[in-house]
Every structure is written in structure tokens, then in C-alpha cells.
Amino acid sequence: MPRDPSPAAVLPTPQQELLLKVLLCDGPEWRNLWLEWSGSSDIDALDNGSYGLLPLLHKKLKQTGVDYPHLNRLKGAYRKNWVRNHRLFNQAAPALESLHRAGIPIMLLKGAALILQVYGDFGLRTMRDIDLLVPTGRARDALAILKQAGWNFIYAKLPDHEEFINFHHAFSLRDSNGCELDLHRHTLIYCMTEDADVDFWSLSEPVLAHDIPCRVMNPADQLLHVLAHGAIRNPIPPLRWVADAVWILRRYPDLDWRRLLQQTEKRQLALPLRVTLDYLSGVMGAPVPADVLNRLHRMKISDESRAFYKMLIHPLNLAFYAKYFRADFQRYRKVSGRKGFLGGLTGYARLLQVYWELKSPWHVPFVGLGRTLRKLARGLLPLQAGK
Numbered sequence: 001m002p003r004d005p006s007p008a009a010v011l012p013t014p015q016q017e018l019l020l021k022v023l024l025c026d027g028p029e030w031r032n033l034w035l036e037w038s039g040s041s042d043i044d045a046l047d048n049g050s051y052g053l054l055p056l057l058h059k060k061l062k063q064t065g066v067d068y069p070h071l072n073r074l075k076g077a078y079r080k081n082w083v084r085n086h087r088l089f090n091q092a093a094p095a096l097e098s099l100h101r102a103g104i105p106i107m108l109l110k111g112a113a114l115i116l117q118v119y120g121d122f123g124l125r126t127m128r129d130i131d132l133l134v135p136t137g138r139a140r141d142a143l144a145i146l147k148q149a150g151w152n153f154i155y156a157k158l159p160d161h162e163e164f165i166n167f168h169h170a171f172s173l174r175d176s177n178g179c180e181l182d183l184h185r186h187t188l189i190y191c192m193t194e195d196a197d198v199d200f201w202s203l204s205e206p207v208l209a210h211d212i213p214c215r216v217m218n219p220a221d222q223l224l225h226v227l228a229h230g231a232i233r234n235p236i237p238p239l240r241w242v243a244d245a246v247w248i249l250r251r252y253p254d255l256d257w258r259r260l261l262q263q264t265e266k267r268q269l270a271l272p273l274r275v276t277l278d279y280l281s282g283v284m285g286a287p288v289p290a291d292v293l294n295r296l297h298r299m300k301i302s303d304e305s306r307a308f309y310k311m312l313i314h315p316l317n318l319a320f321y322a323k324y325f326r327a328d329f330q331r332y333r334k335v336s337g338r339k340g341f342l343g344g345l346t347g348y349a350r351l352l353q354v355y356w357e358l359k360s361p362w363h364v365p366f367v368g369l370g371r372t373l374r375k376l377a378r379g380l381l382p383l384q385a386g387k
Contacts, residue, residue: 010230010231010232010233010234010275011275011279012239012242015037015040015041015050016047016049016050016239017283018033018036018037018040018041019037019041019050019053019057019239020053020239020242020243020284021033021284022034022037022057022060023053023056023057023060023243024242024243024246024284025284025285030064031066034064034066038068043070043073048236049236049239049240050239051077052126052236052239052240053126053239053240053243054073054074054077054078055074055077055078055081055123055124055125055126056124056243057074058071058074058075058077058078059078059124061074078123078124079123081122081123081124081125081126082121082122082123084127085111085115085122085123085125085127086122087179088112088127088129088130088179089112089122089130089209089210090210091175091177091179092130092179092181092209093209093210093212094149095146095149095151095175095181096132096209096210096212096214097212098145098146098148098149099134099142099145099146100212100213102141102142102145104134104135104138104141104142104145105134105135105138105201105215106132106133106134106212106213106214106215107132107133107134107200107201107204107214107215107216107217108130108131108132108133108207108209108214108215108216109131109132109133109182109184109187109217109225110127110131110225110229111125111126111127111128111130111131112127112130112131112132112209113131113207113216113217113222114222114226114244114247114248115127116207116209116216117205117207117216117219117222117251118222118244118247118248118251119247125244126240128180129172129179129180129181129182130179130180130181130182131170131181131182131184132181132182132183132184132214133184133185133186133187133197133200134183134184134185135197135201136185136186136194136195136196136197137194139165139183139185140165142183143165143171143183146173146181146183149175150175150176151173151174151175151181152173152174152175153171153172153173154172154173154174154180165185167331167332167351168185169184169185169186169187169188169189169192170182170183170184170185170186171183171185187200187225188225188228188229188267190228190267190268190269190308191267192331196267199221199263199266200217200221201215203217203218203221203259204216204217204218204221205217205218218256218259219248219251219252219255219256220255220256220257220259220260220263221259221260221263222248223245223248223249223255223260224260224263224264224269224273226241226244226245226248227241227245227272227273227276227277228267228269228272228273229241230242230244230245230276231271231272231273231275231276232272232309232312233312241276242279242280242284245276245280245286246280246284246286249280249286249287249288253287257289257292260273260292261292261295261296264296264299265299268301268302268305270296270299270301270305271301271305271306271309272309273296274293274296274297277292277293277296278293281293307327308327310323318372318376325368328348329344329345329348332344332347332348332351333348346361349361349364352364352368356368356371
């Protein structure tokens with residue numbers, strides 16, 4: 001039986017784990033956890049993932065009444081977060097309004113959804129941009145509307161061609177004020193069939209964002225999204241998904257675990273869900289039912305899903321990039337319908353030529369190698385081939 005890929009690359013380090021326990025654990029052991037973390041951590045030397053959780057630390061220390069020399073600094077991190085997130089929503093509101101007026105349904109994802117649905121406080125959840133999903137068949141219309149409203153691609157000038165549009169699960173856009181918005185035609189890079197998100201839409205729930213009607217996933221789907229997205233390697237240390245997941249479980253103690261398992265099996269997400277739910281239950285003490293974990297570990301996993309997930313958590317080296325571009329090429333052939341190897345290779349080279357704004361597809365391998373080496377040096381992921 002094949003062994004599961006090692007989850008070490010996507011789980012918190014011991015020091016990060018200690019911070020998470022300070023933030024999320026209650027009970028008599030909390031004070032010892034706090035004394036251990038505060039005595040061993042330099043707030044000026046925190047990694048980016050830990051730093052992004054300081055607003056939650058501010059809330060926790062206010063609740064417990066514990067004195068801390070850097071309490072004002074934590075309060076400043078919370079206020080900065082509150083202001084930045086309000087600004088993001090304010091700047092994105094015209095885009096949401098334009099889509100709504102055009103009759104295009106909007107589902108908020110990630111931080112935007114969690115702030116409104118779970119945290120209920122604009123200062124607690126760090127957020128860099130606004131993520132939103134539109135129905136897959138309306139993605140081209142949504143792009144046209146947003147372009148007309150002054151939103152442009154951040155990373156590349158994509159051609160208005162079905163093959164290029166279908167290759168992406170999301171598009172990163174920016175307006176003239178520097179506000180960033182990720183427009184998704186699919187929720188997850190794992191799942192990009194035409195009907196992949198129908199289930200998410202079917203049980204989604206209404207919310208208002210600046211009085212604009214939007215949707216968010218139901219709690220079980222929201223947890224699935226948090227876990228699936230958190231269980232892949234990220235340049236920002238993997239911490240935030242743990243806090244998000246625990247907050248969802250506390251906010252919705254009657255979570256529909258049957259729904260989560262059904263969607264996990266349907267989307268072949270058993271591997272990332274095993275990694276994350278085992279960690280939440282075994283390390284963080286989260287209330288994950290034992291039968292849910294048992295069913296997860298009994299789910300069959302296809303060789304394709306296992307290889308894809310193994311690639312997503314592979315150490316950042318040349319072997320990772322080789323695996324990534326191989327998977328990216330195979331995905332291109334599937335999306336474009338190009339069955340022949342040479343025809344697919346030619347089309348994929350043209351796609352990269354457009355992304356990287358090159359004069360000839362023959363430049364692609366040389367530029368690709370250079371970009372890969374630069375990303376390796378900076379510890380970055382090619383979440384999309386054009387980035």
C-alpha cells in the first residue's frame with residue numbers, strides 16, 4: 001500500500017505550534033503555555049505567519065487579563081488589521097456592485113468570507129486581498145466587467161481566448177488604487193471540472209458586504225476549503241488555517257460532518273484532509289469525531305491524486321519545479337483537449353510565451369529556467385505558471 005506523503009512541510013513548527021496553543025487553548029494549562037511562549041519568543045523576530053496572528057493574541061490577552069510588555073504593540077497590530085481590512089472591502093465594493101448589477105452571483109472566499117461568517121471582527125483575521133468566486137460559466141463576463149471598471153491582471157496580459165481562460169482556477173487583479181482582488185472561476189486548484197463548484201453554490205448562505213448581496217459557503221464546505229487550502233506548501237508559514245479551522249468548529253459546534261466527508265471523497269481530498277484533521281484533533285485537541293477520522297483513513301486515493309498532492313508539498317528544489325511543470329502541462333492538455341504530446345507541448349509553450357510576454361516560444365525553456373532559479377532563491381512557489 002502506498003505511503004501518504006510526509007506532511008511536515010505544511011504543519012507548524014514547534015514554536016509556531018506553541019503560539020497556536022496559546023491562542024486557541026483554554027483551561028488550567030493555558031498559563032503555562034503562555035509563560036513558555038512569552039519567555040522563548042522574540043516579538044521582533046517572528047515569522048510572517050506568526051506575526052499575522054498577533055491580533056488574535058491581543059484578543060486572547062484581553063480576555064485573560066494577562067499583562068505583557070508588548071500589549072500596546074499587539075493592540076496596534078489589531079488596529080492596523082482593522083483599518084486595512086475595512087479599506088479592502090471599501091475598495092472592492094464597486095467591483096462587487098458591478099458584478100451584482102450584471103446579475104452575476106458572487107461568493108466570497110477565504111479571509112473575506114471568514115471575517116463576515118466566522119470571526120465577526122475586521123481586526124482579527126489578516127487579509128491581503130479579496131477573494132471571490134463567480135459561476136464557472138460567467139467567469140469571462142465577470143472579467144470583462146471588472147476590466148471595464150479598471151481592474152487589470154497583475155501578473156500577465158492574458159488573451160481573450162477560451163483555452164487560456166479555462167486553464168486558470170483564479171485571476172489576480174489590481175485596480176488603480178493598488179487594491180488586489182482574486183477572481184475565482186473554481187474554488188480549488190485540485191478541482192477544475194466545469195461542474196466542480198455546483199455543490200458549493202447549492203448550499204451557500206447569504207451575506208451582505210457593504211450592503212451588496214453575496215454568498216459564502218456553508219460551514220462544512222468552508223471548513224473543507226480552509227483545510228484543503230491550508231494543507232499545501234505556502235511561502236507564508238502554515239499557521240492561519242489552524243486558527244481558521246478551530247474558529248469554524250467553535251462557531252458551528254453542530255457542523256455537518258457527513259457533508260464534509262461526502263465532499264472530501266467526491267473531490268479526492270482525503271490526503272490533505274487527513275493531514276489537517278489529524279493535526280487538529282491530535283495536537284490542538286479540536287472536537288473532530290473519531291468516526292470522521294476513521295472514514296477519512298479508509299477512503300481510497302487514486303494514484304493521480306496522491307502524486308498531485310505529493311507535488312504540492314514537495315520541498316522547494318529543482319525536483320519540485322520539474323514535478324510542478326509536468327503536472328501543469330498535463331493539466332493544460334486535459335483542459336485544452338490537446339491529445340497529442342507535440343501539439344500539447346506547442347500549445348503550452350505558446351501559453352507560457354504569452355504569460356511571460358516573450359517574442360518567441362523558443363525562448364520559453366531558457367526564461368523558464370531563469371525564473372525557476374530566481375524563485376528557488378527567494379523560496380517562492382509557482383502557484384500559477386505565469387506568476
